[in-house]
Amino acid sequence: MASQKVHDEIKRSERESGTSLSRGEFQCQICRETLSLDPEDERTYLSKTEHDRLFGMQLVTYRVEHLMGEERHVNTIILDHEGYFRGHRDSYTEKTQKKERPRPNHYWRMFPGIPALSESRLFKLAFIIDRRERWVLELVAPENVKVPKLALMAVDRVDEAERVYESAPNQMTIKIADLELEVYLMDSRLLCAEAKSSESAPLIEKFAKLMASSKQIAPIPNKKLMTYALKVIEEHPEFLDHPDLVFHF
Numbered sequence: 001m002a003s004q005k006v007h008d009e010i011k012r013s014e015r016e017s018g019t020s021l022s023r024g025e026f027q028c029q030i031c032r033e034t035l036s037l038d039p040e041d042e043r044t045y046l047s048k049t050e051h052d053r054l055f056g057m058q059l060v061t062y063r064v065e066h067l068m069g070e071e072r073h074v075n076t077i078i079l080d081h082e083g084y085f086r087g088h089r090d091s092y093t094e095k096t097q098k099k100e101r102p103r104p105n106h107y108w109r110m111f112p113g114i115p116a117l118s119e120s121r122l123f124k125l126a127f128i129i130d131r132r133e134r135w136v137l138e139l140v141a142p143e144n145v146k147v148p149k150l151a152l153m154a155v156d157r158v159d160e161a162e163r164v165y166e167s168a169p170n171q172m173t174i175k176i177a178d179l180e181l182e183v184y185l186m187d188s189r190l191l192c193a194e195a196k197s198s199e200s201a202p203l204i205e206k207f208a209k210l211m212a213s214s215k216q217i218a219p220i221p222n223k224k225l226m227t228y229a230l231k232v233i234e235e236h237p238e239f240l241d242h243p244d245l246v247f248h249f
């Protein structure tokens with residue numbers, strides 16, 4: 001891991017800054033404005049990545065943006081376990097366009113180099129979205145479907161439902177174009193899938209339950225393992241009733 005790099009960065013930034021910043025505060029690397037975020041409030045940052053403990057500290061990387069005139073400044077910063085600024089990882093600036101939404105409007109394809117299944121006997125389509133980290137991981141993805149676009153639309157629908165209901169449903173069906181997706185909500189993660197037939201439909205729910213029940217949702221899911229699991233389920237759907245025998249996601 002790049003822990004040495006992080007450590008060097010911390011040292012460098014401590015030397016450079018010389019300023020005393022309060023909890024959650026940092027300076028924009030581009031315009032030097034003092035900004036702040038609240039680690040407890042996910043609306044104050046774009047994404048968050050926790051690192052292994054290092055030198056007795058739990059470091060967390062946050063991506064934070066702010067608007068400055070016609071520009072958007074995005075800073076990637078490191079806070080320690082107490083929420084104090086420990087360094088910049090990087091920063092960049094973008095021109096904003098009028099009417100642009102405040103959050104970046106796209107989802108990264110996770111592991112594009114690892115092939116998803118182009119077809120499956122059970123599912124027309126299956127993918128996982130992480131709303132907080134803003135990625136999409138394709139499990140079954142026919143070549144003619146633009147999954148990142150679909151992810152964006154699916155999240156919009158889920159957001160809509162969360163605004164409408166007092167407590168949001170953890171499962172819903174959404175229609176986009178001619179697709180009818182079953183969506184399961186697990187915190188920031190969504191499992192979206194369309195079954196090929198009414199027989200295979202219940203498997204989506206079992207697969208979702210399996211994901212949700214795994215002891216700890218992996219920060220970065222194992223795409224190879226998950227596509228492999230889907231292959232196994234094709235042959236032996238009964239394994240979903242005995243997940244301990246085969247899978248740990």
Ligand SMILES: [Zn+2]
Pocket residue numbers: 028029030031032033066068073
């Ligand atoms: Zn700035």
